[in-house]
Amino acid sequence: MPSFKSSEDYLPELAEFVAIPSVSRESNPPDMRAAAQWLADQVSFAGGHLEETNGNPVVAGEWLGAPGAPTVLVYGHYDVQPTGALDEWRTPPFELTVADGKAYGRGATDDKGPILVVLKTAHAFMEQFGGLPLNVKFLFEGEEEIGSPNLPGFLRENAGRFAADLVISADGAQWRPTEPSVSIASKGLLALGIRVTGASRDLHSGRYGGTVQNPVHVLAQLLAGLHSPDGRVAVPGFYDGVAGLTGAERAEIAAIAWDDDAYAAELGVPGLFGEPGHSTLERLFMRPTLEVNGIAGGGPYTVIPHVASAHVTCRLAPGQQPAAVLAAIKAHLDSVPAPGVTVEVTAEKGGATAYQIDPRHPAVAAARDALAAVYPGQDVIHARIGGTLPATVLFEEVLDAKTLFFSFSIADEFLHAPNEFLRVRRLGEGMRAWSLLWRQLAQQPPGAMAASAAATAGAAR
Amino acid sequence: MPSFKSSEDYLPELAEFVAIPSVSRESNPPDMRAAAQWLADQVSFAGGHLEETNGNPVVAGEWLGAPGAPTVLVYGHYDVQPTGALDEWRTPPFELTVADGKAYGRGATDDKGPILVVLKTAHAFMEQFGGLPLNVKFLFEGEEEIGSPNLPGFLRENAGRFAADLVISADGAQWRPTEPSVSIASKGLLALGIRVTGASRDLHSGRYGGTVQNPVHVLAQLLAGLHSPDGRVAVPGFYDGVAGLTGAERAEIAAIAWDDDAYAAELGVPGLFGEPGHSTLERLFMRPTLEVNGIAGGGPYTVIPHVASAHVTCRLAPGQQPAAVLAAIKAHLDSVPAPGVTVEVTAEKGGATAYQIDPRHPAVAAARDALAAVYPGQDVIHARIGGTLPATVLFEEVLDAKTLFFSFSIADEFLHAPNEFLRVRRLGEGMRAWSLLWRQLAQQPPGAMAASAAATAGAAR
Numbered sequence: 025m026p027s028f029k030s031s032e033d034y035l036p037e038l039a040e041f042v043a044i045p046s047v048s049r050e051s052n053p054p055d056m057r058a059a060a061q062w063l064a065d066q067v068s069f070a071g072g073h074l075e076e077t078n079g080n081p082v083v084a085g086e087w088l089g090a091p092g093a094p095t096v097l098v099y100g101h102y103d104v105q106p107t108g109a110l111d112e113w114r115t116p117p118f119e120l121t122v123a124d125g126k127a128y129g130r131g132a133t134d135d136k137g138p139i140l141v142v143l144k145t146a147h148a149f150m151e152q153f154g155g156l157p158l159n160v161k162f163l164f165e166g167e168e169e170i171g172s173p174n175l176p177g178f179l180r181e182n183a184g185r186f187a188a189d190l191v192i193s194a195d196g197a198q199w200r201p202t203e204p205s206v207s208i209a210s211k212g213l214l215a216l217g218i219r220v221t222g223a224s225r226d227l228h229s230g231r232y233g234g235t236v237q238n239p240v241h242v243l244a245q246l247l248a249g250l251h252s253p254d255g256r257v258a259v260p261g262f263y264d265g266v267a268g269l270t271g272a273e274r275a276e277i278a279a280i281a282w283d284d285d286a287y288a289a290e291l292g293v294p295g296l297f298g299e300p301g302h303s304t305l306e307r308l309f310m311r312p313t314l315e316v317n318g319i320a321g322g323g324p325y326t327v328i329p330h331v332a333s334a335h336v337t338c339r340l341a342p343g344q345q346p347a348a349v350l351a352a353i354k355a356h357l358d359s360v361p362a363p364g365v366t367v368e369v370t371a372e373k374g375g376a377t378a379y380q381i382d383p384r385h386p387a388v389a390a391a392r393d394a395l396a397a398v399y400p401g402q403d404v405i406h407a408r409i410g411g412t413l414p415a416t417v418l419f420e421e422v423l424d425a426k427t428l429f430f431s432f433s434i435a436d437e438f439l440h441a442p443n444e445f446l447r448v449r450r451l452g453e454g455m456r457a458w459s460l461l462w463r464q465l466a467q468q469p470p471g472a473m474a475a476s477a478a479a480t481a482g483a484a485r
Numbered sequence: 486m487p488s489f490k491s492s493e494d495y496l497p498e499l500a501e502f503v504a505i506p507s508v509s510r511e512s513n514p515p516d517m518r519a520a521a522q523w524l525a526d527q528v529s530f531a532g533g534h535l536e537e538t539n540g541n542p543v544v545a546g547e548w549l550g551a552p553g554a555p556t557v558l559v560y561g562h563y564d565v566q567p568t569g570a571l572d573e574w575r576t577p578p579f580e581l582t583v584a585d586g587k588a589y590g591r592g593a594t595d596d597k598g599p600i601l602v603v604l605k606t607a608h609a610f611m612e613q614f615g616g617l618p619l620n621v622k623f624l625f626e627g628e629e630e631i632g633s634p635n636l637p638g639f640l641r642e643n644a645g646r647f648a649a650d651l652v653i654s655a656d657g658a659q660w661r662p663t664e665p666s667v668s669i670a671s672k673g674l675l676a677l678g679i680r681v682t683g684a685s686r687d688l689h690s691g692r693y694g695g696t697v698q699n700p701v702h703v704l705a706q707l708l709a710g711l712h713s714p715d716g717r718v719a720v721p722g723f724y725d726g727v728a729g730l731t732g733a734e735r736a737e738i739a740a741i742a743w744d745d746d747a748y749a750a751e752l753g754v755p756g757l758f759g760e761p762g763h764s765t766l767e768r769l770f771m772r773p774t775l776e777v778n779g780i781a782g783g784g785p786y787t788v789i790p791h792v793a794s795a796h797v798t799c800r801l802a803p804g805q806q807p808a809a810v811l812a813a814i815k816a817h818l819d820s821v822p823a824p825g826v827t828v829e830v831t832a833e834k835g836g837a838t839a840y841q842i843d844p845r846h847p848a849v850a851a852a853r854d855a856l857a858a859v860y861p862g863q864d865v866i867h868a869r870i871g872g873t874l875p876a877t878v879l880f881e882e883v884l885d886a887k888t889l890f891f892s893f894s895i896a897d898e899f900l901h902a903p904n905e906f907l908r909v910r911r912l913g914e915g916m917r918a919w920s921l922l923w924r925q926l927a928q929q930p931p932g933a934m935a936a937s938a939a940a941t942a943g944a945a946r
Contacts, residue, residue, distance in 0.1 A: 319705075
């Protein structure tokens with residue numbers, strides 16, 4: 025029996041997991057079930073099993089052998105994003121391939137690798153001590169990449185069984201590779217579609233030109249009206265409820281090492297851009313955005329297209345409600361005259377409010393300590409996730425439990441893109457950090473960590 | 486030997502021609518050559534043969550057995566548009582299918598049917614009289630549907646051989662099925678692309694939101710600035726050189742039977758729209774337009790797309806030069822600040838000025854007479870083609886010859902679309918009209934019809 029495992033020793037199991045193409049957007053039930061079953065087997069020490077939902081099954085389990093200690097719920101997801109264009113992958117997406125300390129494959133870092141870190145941590149505790157230092161429940165879903173449509177219903181129906189003092193999410197990448205970070209917030213999300221329809225078919229731009237409105241022209245007017253030229257969102261009411269940054273927040277963000285020029289160069293843009301009055305990091309961490317993600321209509325032909333459409337998402341800050349923001353956008357779009365066409369605005373499912381955890385919450389402190397121990401000499405910073413993790417809001421509402429992000433993914437590892445990878449060393453580093461985290465959380469008095477606990481509720485805003 | 490042929494008798498030959506998938510945009514050389522050869526065989530009475538160009542061959546021929554009579558050059562094209570989505574065709578596109586008096590197939594009306602009408606007219610003259618009433622040259626190209634890239638060079642090199650008093654185009658559909666029409670103008674064309682580029686890749690809208698400009702936002706601003714909300718083109722200088730309508734023109738157009746509501750209903754739009762101060766028909770016939778034909782960028786995902794693009798075409802009125810309009814559009818787009826992105830504006834090849842022939846030109850008069858004889862009791866109206874026929878401008882410049890549009894296609898026959906068709910009866914009607922037209926043109930003194938002839942040059946504007 026080998027005495028001392030290293031990160032590399034976990035790669036064969038990660039390769040098995042990655043090899044199962046559990047792409048929820050393409051929803052091949054046998055693949056989804058195979059990935060869930062593989063995961064349930066890893067949770068067998070805690071009674072791991074599949075539970076049915078209205079979509080892909082959930083993998084659940086619990087080890088409750090630490091009476092008096094707090095209970096944490098470990099959350100993650102076994103589904104992955106579609107591969108996208110295969111010819112952009114340098115290695116086969118479902119064949120874990122290691123090169124230069126990176127393990128490439130779809131799901132390697134989002135979220136199969138980070139899940140494996142937790143489970144291997146648990147296995148190590150079980151092997152060494154015959155038990156875990158605190159009570160742990162597991163909940164791995166198979167629909168995170170499609171907006172978790174069935175998680176709310178499942179969790180509400182089973183709230184009692186998944187009750188916990190704290191949720192620890194193995195999802196929610198650390199911010200960047202230069203230092204460890206604890207994410208203390210994530211933005212909310214609102215997605216909507218705009219569809220402008222003119223004639224019943226595309227029209228020849230010569231034979232019909234000058235007689236009808238062009239849906240693309242109207243769409244361009246609508247979209248151009250969503251922002252001021254300076255980058256602010258121009259929708260009246262959009263910023264309602266969004267608090268300005270406090271001096272302390274500005275100071276904390278200003279203390280983070282950051283180089284606008286290097287960032288622009290890395291992205292390949294001629295310059296950065298955004299809402300005036302805020303630094304780049306302030307905008308990224310704290311400010312809501314409205315992005316037109318896609319536009320489509322007609323083509324490079326001499327037509328007046330009969331339909332033009334756009335997909336829009338907003339990343340919401342604390343204080344913004346998706347329904348109110350949607351109503352504000354709809355009202356703003358409705359205020360633009362659009363003679364000769366029909367404009368439809370449709371909200372997509374899956375709106376979510378922003379999430380935040382007080383930096384003074386004991387779980388955040390424990391996470392900082394664990395990271396500081398694993399990465400000696402490096403500052404542990406508070407980061408904010410510009411993306412959206414709707415499950416966090418759900419856990420707070422249904423379980424009265426805050427969520428600690430404790431993933432060993434890093435946001436630069438091509439999540440959702442071709443050539444997704446996980447830094448191999450993060451497997452071992454993650455296990456050491458989870459071990460320390462669990463040990464420290466085990467010292468917390470039960471109840472002290474709950475979302476509604478006075479100590480933290482007062483400080484949050 | 487049958488004594489009296491009807492339209493239906495020509496369908497087998499049209500079916501042979503349609504069966505050759507001479508799609509120039511897909512450019513399968515054997516198919517293109519087969520269509521050209523089929524056509525050359527039809528022109529064998531006039532020495533029909535293929536001539537090489539830098540692209541698809543031209544079919545040429547001439548019958549010059551009418552000394553003292555004028556010479557006309559018959560123009561048409563044997564190439565066709567791509568089929569588009571096959572599942573939108575109710576019948577196989579390259580299998581001529583007759584139903585309810587309509588012959589369905591790609592190219593049936595654009596331009597294979599109308600070409601066959603001319604050739605069958607010539608065959609009938611040859612059979613009955615052993616010759617044609619005037620001198621006829623033939624020039625059928627195989628690249629009209631891709632903008633005739635090689636016709637200018639070919640024609641300039643062979644200007645002497647194709648010299649004629651008048652060009653008669655078998656291309657350029659009649660306006661609508663309710664009455665016969667002679668088209669006395671076509672609009673010019675300018676096509677350009679706009680491409681806005683941001684980062685070197687699509688960026689996650691959460692992980693990067695708020696830090697960079699979104700190319701779609703800039704594109705929307707650029708496109709929205711191209712028109713005033715009332716429908717006028719907002720590009721300074723766009724209308725330079727465009728004459729207002731004369732009282733006579735307005736009166737002639739106002740006299741044409743027209744129903745805005747019925748037109749809107751047929752197109753399926755909630756209302757008509759266009760430049761203020763002009764009726765629908767005035768806009769369609771006389772006014773220049775700027776249409777965004779297509780937009781593309783990103784998709785229904787949570788990304789900040791790294792590129793967004795648009796395709797724009799202008800239909801130009803007499804007096805507008807494509808290069809000047811392009812420069813005006815570029816200057817207008819350049820005036821919009823676009824920090825954080827790169828904007829490229831690229832003119833496409835194939836710009837063309839508008840074309841017009843004086844309604845008092847003897848060829849127009851002859852065409853009116855021929856149509857009046859074939860369609861007794863119906864008014865023959867002057868129409869204008871909103872589309873572009875660059876060959877007309879070329880013929881005027883290189884051959885000093887005006888072009889008479891004399892096609893038996895009708896603009897409602899799904900040209901360029903699925904289920905393209907030709908009304909079967911138009912084959913016979915067209916032959917009678919071409920016979921009358923040729924007989925009447927044969928009476929013209931040579932030289933009287935030239936573009937530069939004083940009688941017409943003075944009246945044109």
